[in-house]
Amino acid sequence: MKPVVLLLSGPVGVGKTTVAGELGDVLEARRIVNTVIDLDGLRWTYPRDDDDPWNNRLGLENLVSIWANAYRRGARNLVVATVVETPEFVDAVRERLGDVAVITCQLSADPSHLRTRVTRREIGSGLDWHLARSEELARQLAELPTPADLRIATDGRSVVDIAQELADRIEWCEARDDRPWIVGEGMLHHLSLPVADLTRTRAFYDATLGALGYRCVFANDEAIGYGVEDDRDKLALMQSTSGATGPGFHLAFRAPSHDAVDRFHAAALAHGGTDNGAPDLRPHYGPHYYAAFVLDPDGHRLEAVCKDPVGESIA
Numbered sequence: 001m002k003p004v005v006l007l008l009s010g011p012v013g014v015g016k017t018t019v020a021g022e023l024g025d026v027l028e029a030r031r032i033v034n035t036v037i038d039l040d041g042l043r044w045t046y047p048r049d050d051d052d053p054w055n056n057r058l059g060l061e062n063l064v065s066i067w068a069n070a071y072r073r074g075a076r077n078l079v080v081a082t083v084v085e086t087p088e089f090v091d092a093v094r095e096r097l098g099d100v101a102v103i104t105c106q107l108s109a110d111p112s113h114l115r116t117r118v119t120r121r122e123i124g125s126g127l128d129w130h131l132a133r134s135e136e137l138a139r140q141l142a143e144l145p146t147p148a149d150l151r152i153a154t155d156g157r158s159v160v161d162i163a164q165e166l167a168d169r170i171e172w173c174e175a176r177d178d179r180p181w182i183v184g185e186g187m188l189h190h191l192s193l194p195v196a197d198l199t200r201t202r203a204f205y206d207a208t209l210g211a212l213g214y215r216c217v218f219a220n221d222e223a224i225g226y227g228v229e230d231d232r233d234k235l236a237l238m239q240s241t242s243g244a245t246g247p248g249f250h251l252a253f254r255a256p257s258h259d260a261v262d263r264f265h266a267a268a269l270a271h272g273g274t275d276n277g278a279p280d281l282r283p284h285y286g287p288h289y290y291a292a293f294v295l296d297p298d299g300h301r302l303e304a305v306c307k308d309p310v311g312e313s314i315a
Contacts, residue, residue: 001171001173001174002099002100002101002173002308003071003075003076003077003078003099003100003101003173004076004077004078004100004101004103004170004171004172004173005077005078005080005093005094005097005100005101005102005103006023006077006078006079006080006103006104006105006166006170007080007082007084007090007093007102007103007104007105007147008020008023008079008080008081008082008105008107008166009082009083009084009104009105009106009107009147009148010083010106010107010108010109010154011083011108011109011136013109013113013115013117013121014107014108014109014117014154015107015109015117015154015159015162016038016081016082016083016107017038017040017081018159019081019107019154019159019162019163019166020036020037020038020079020080020081021036022159022160022162022163023036023079023163023166023167024036024079025163026160026163026164026166026167027077027079027167027172030167032077032167032172032173032174033074033075033076033077033173034075034076034077034078034079034172035066035067035070035075035077035078035079036078036079036081037063037066037078037079037080037081038080038081038082039059039063039080039081039082040059040081040082042058042059042062042063042066043055043056043058043059043062045058054083056089056092059082060092060093060096061096063080063093063096063097064096064097064228064229065228065229065230067097068228068229076173076174077172077173078097078100080093084104084106084146084147085140085146086146086147087147089147090102090104090147094256094257095213095256095257095260096213097213097256098213098228098254098256099254099256099308100256103149103150103170104147104148104149104150105148105149105150105151105152105166106146106147106148106150106151106152107152107153107154107162108151108152108153108154109153109154109155110155113154113155150166150169150170152165152166190225190227190233190234190235190236191234191235191236191251192223192235192236192237192238193235193236193237193238193245193251193298193300194237194238194239194240194241194242194243194245194298195237195238195239195240195296195297195298196239196240196241196297196298197297198221198222198223198224198237198239200272200297201224201237201296201297201298202216202219202224202237203271203272204268204271204272204273204296204297205224205226205237205296207267207268207270207271208264208267208268208271208273208294208296208302208304209226209235209253209264210267211260211263211264211266211267211304212253212254212255212256212260212263212264212304213228213256213260214226214227214228214253215227215228217229217230217231217232217233218230218231218233221239222238222239223236223237223238223239224236224237225237235251243298243299245300245301249300249301250293250300250301250302250303251300251301251302251303252291252302252303252304252305253302253303253304253305254304254305254306255304255305255306256306257306257308258279258290258306260304260306261279261290261291261292261304261305261306262279262292264292264294264304265278265279265292265294265304268294268296268302269294272296272297273294273295273296273297273302274294274295275293275294276293276294276295276301276302277291277292277293277294277303278292279291279292280292286307287309288307288308288309289305289307290305290306290307291303291304291305291306292304
């Protein structure tokens with residue numbers, strides 16, 4: 001079963017962080033491995049980019065690193081308290097965190113209750129801003145197509161009751177952290193390939209691996225590395241004159257969706273790669289094996305694969 005990411009959304013004052021914390025306690029009591037994060041704490045940085053006023057990009061970058069660390073420790077369920085306003089934000093979470101099931105729950109409350117909660121909570125200079133933002137979000141999040149797999153009204157209910165409902169309604173990933181393959185860094189630290197031109201190579205891999213949610217995590221004059229965490233590359237590309245690997249060797253990258261496989265293939269062809277198998281189902285590999293194959297500019301054989309059926313239910 002896929003790891004589960006619950007995005008716990010709602011307007012200011014609805015109790016996202018409090019419910020998330022209580023839900024983490026409920027899951028722990030049920031021995032369901034989990035990690036709880038308040039995304040606001042991961043994006044609270046000044047200055048902010050003009051085109052990203054809520055620092056969502058920074059928050060997601062930090063979330064990727066925390067999730068990678070928690071996953072290595074054994075967590076298979078992630079509860080994130082945040083505001084989810086658009087489907088694009090959900091898509092960004094899914095693409096950055098990889099092969100996970102993303103569920104969005106919108107919490108709501110009567111405007112008068114929200115105002116009372118915010119007034120009690122905000123004792124600093126930001127009260128007026130938070131009151132206005134709470135009213136704005138309450139109106140917006142109540143309207144479709146705001147993403148919501150679940151909607152829960154919090155009026156007249158205890159935090160414990162809401163957390164218990166969420167724990168009951170969601171099919172959590174039941175993996176435990178007591179299996180040897182979960183602990184530590186895994187068998188391979190990284191894999192290295194020779195390339196003739198680092199500049200050309202970076203343009204190609206930034207585009208193709210970026211389509212799958214990976215990125216360049218280190219670079220110098222002799223090598224570049226790709227992965228999800230800074231200075232923790234899983235694929236290193238080294239300046240060399242030794243030529244491509246032999247014909248029996250290829251790399252397969254895990255893709256979060258069929259669309260990501262398509263984007264990987266298109267990006268490769270647009271950045272000096274060669275088609276070696278267009279995106280399609282490969283039933284001889286498995287009933288849901290969707291993959292694309294390319295050659296990079298140095299002739300290395302690459303694959304992007306997603307083994308999840310289209311339209312699979314996540315709730």
